[in-house]
Amino acid sequence: MAKLVVAVDNSQNSMQALDYIAMMLSSRIDLVLELLYIVPGLPPLFDDPMVRRESKKQIEAIEKRNKELADTILSEARERLISRGFPKNNIHGHAEPKKQGPARDICQYAGTQRARAIVVGARGRSRLEKFFTGSVSSHIIENCRAIPIVQINSQVESKKVLMAIDASDNAMCAVDTAAEMMAGTEAEITLIHTKQDLCSYLPDEVVSAAPEMEQIWQTKLEEQIAPFMTRARDKLIKAGMKETQITSKILSGTRNPADDILNFARKNGFGSIVMGRHGSSNKQEYALGGVSGKILQASANMAIWFC
Numbered sequence: 001m002a003k004l005v006v007a008v009d010n011s012q013n014s015m016q017a018l019d020y021i022a023m024m025l026s027s028r029i030d031l032v033l034e035l036l037y038i039v040p041g042l043p044p045l046f047d048d049p050m051v052r053r054e055s056k057k058q059i060e061a062i063e064k065r066n067k068e069l070a071d072t073i074l075s076e077a078r079e080r081l082i083s084r085g086f087p088k089n090n091i092h093g094h095a096e097p098k099k100q101g102p103a104r105d106i107c108q109y110a111g112t113q114r115a116r117a118i119v120v121g122a123r124g125r126s127r128l129e130k131f132f133t134g135s136v137s138s139h140i141i142e143n144c145r146a147i148p149i150v151q152i153n154s155q156v157e158s159k160k161v162l163m164a165i166d167a168s169d170n171a172m173c174a175v176d177t178a179a180e181m182m183a184g185t186e187a188e189i190t191l192i193h194t195k196q197d198l199c200s201y202l203p204d205e206v207v208s209a210a211p212e213m214e215q216i217w218q219t220k221l222e223e224q225i226a227p228f229m230t231r232a233r234d235k236l237i238k239a240g241m242k243e244t245q246i247t248s249k250i251l252s253g254t255r256n257p258a259d260d261i262l263n264f265a266r267k268n269g270f271g272s273i274v275m276g277r278h279g280s281s282n283k284q285e286y287a288l289g290g291v292s293g294k295i296l297q298a299s300a301n302m303a304i305w306f307c
Contacts, residue, residue, distance in 0.1 A: 001090075002180060003032045004150075005110040006119045007102075007136070008077045010069075013121030017152040018077055020303050021119060022084035024159060024272070027185050033086070034113055035077050035093045038102045039070050070095035103139035110147050117148040117177055117305075141296070141306060145277075148177040148307040151296065156303050158271030161189045164261055165225065165232050170276025173307035175232045178274045183240030190270070191232050191246065194253035194260040195221045222250060258294035265302065274305040 006021065008014050025031055042062065045051060052059060074093035082088045099105055110118045120137045141149050163178065165171055182189070198207050198217045207214060229248055236246055253260045265273055277292055296304050 001030050001032045003034055003113055003115045004117055004119055004181075005034045005036055005106065005113055005115040006077075007106050007121075007140075008035050008037050008073060010073050010076075011121060013152070013154070014077070015080060015121075016155050017119055017121040018080050019084065020152045020156045022081050022086050023156070024185060024187065024303075025181060026081075026085040026087075028181070029087055029090070031090060031181070033081065033091050034109075034115065035074055035091065036106060036109055037070050037073050037093075037095045038105050039066055039095050039097050041066075041098050067095070101139075102136045103143060106136075106140060107144035107147065110144070115147060116180060117150055118144065119150045119152070122151055122153040141277075148174065148305065150303055150305050152303045153296075153299050154301045156271040156301060158269050159185075159187050160268070160270040161187050161272040161274060162261070162265050162268075162270040163189060163191050163232065164273065164275040165191050165193045165228055166276070167225065167228050168276050170307055171228070172231065172235070172276075174274045174276050174305055175235050177307050178305055179236045179239035179241065183236075187241075187245065187272075189236060189241065189246050190268075191229055191248045192251065192261065192264060193225045193229060193249075194251045194257045195225075196253050196255060196257060200255045218252065225250065258291045258298075261291075262295055262298055265299075270302065272303040272305065273299060277306050 004021070004025075006017065008018070021033065042059065046055065046059060074095060078088070078091050078093055081091055094109075096105060096109060100108070106118060106120070118140060120140055122135070122137055137151050141151065161178065161182065163175055165175070178189075195218055198214050229250075233246055233248065237243060249264075251260055251264060261273065261275075264270075273295060275292055275295070292304075292306065296306075
């Protein structure tokens with residue numbers, strides 16, 4: 001059975017991530033959810049034996065309440081999924097003590113579970129942690145490179161999925177992950193590729209010296225991407241998606257692929273965007289603020305799948 005590790009806490013974003021899973025994947029009876037809550041601990045000062053002896057009663061009270069909170073969060077998350085139709089026997093809850101930090105602990109746990117992907121809300125419970133170190137979710141995306149990530153940004157209500165296709169291995173990895181997870185569901189999938197204009201590479205004054213070059217450039221781009229669009233479609237069908245669930249679209253883009261993808265998604269009511277962490281140039285990486293990073297930051301009310 002395929003596994004998803006779902007990071008949970010008591011935040012609204014975490015609950016919205018659970019709602020997204022139930023909406024998109026509740027029909028998958030062969031999918032196991034490993035709900036993971038990272039239990040925060042006292043500062044290292046309280047590891048000192050003398051301090052622990054002096055504060056024994058208070059420390060025990062905190063540790064007891066910490067465990068109760070963990071049990072409550074996991075129980076409520078499980079019930080939320082069951083109430084929305086996810087098979088109850090496929091939901092497991094785990095509370096793990098914080099060791100290296102929430103992001104690294106989640107990544108390490110997902111690796112030991114051989115999870116197919118990690119699902120996380122856009123922001124977790126701690127505003128203080130967000131202020132000083134960046135959100136847990138962004139740290140997971142930047143540092144957990146071996147496992148695909150699904151980040152849910154607020155409430156998602158649409159089952160329409162936009163898959164951004166280019167010639168990179170990352171894009172095909174993202175297609176593989178989404179195909180495996182969404183096969184047998186009601187997801188409506190559109191494969192999309194945005195063609196940048198020639199002025200993305202040369203000044204307008206230079207391109208205007210030979211206007212016909214723009215058409216040549218656009219034609220060659222379509223020829224270049226066509227095999228990858230076909231390959232992505234074949235992967236989806238092989239995984240079990242129906243041909244009627246899949247459409248394709250090549251956009252005549254601008255100089256900003258992120259805006260092209262986001263505008264198309266918003267205009268046409270998509271709830272999910274599936275894409276590689278970086279494109280075929282290997283320069284548009286999330287951590288560097290490239291296409292995927294810009295989409296992530298501006299994708300309110302959408303889920304973003306990264307590979």
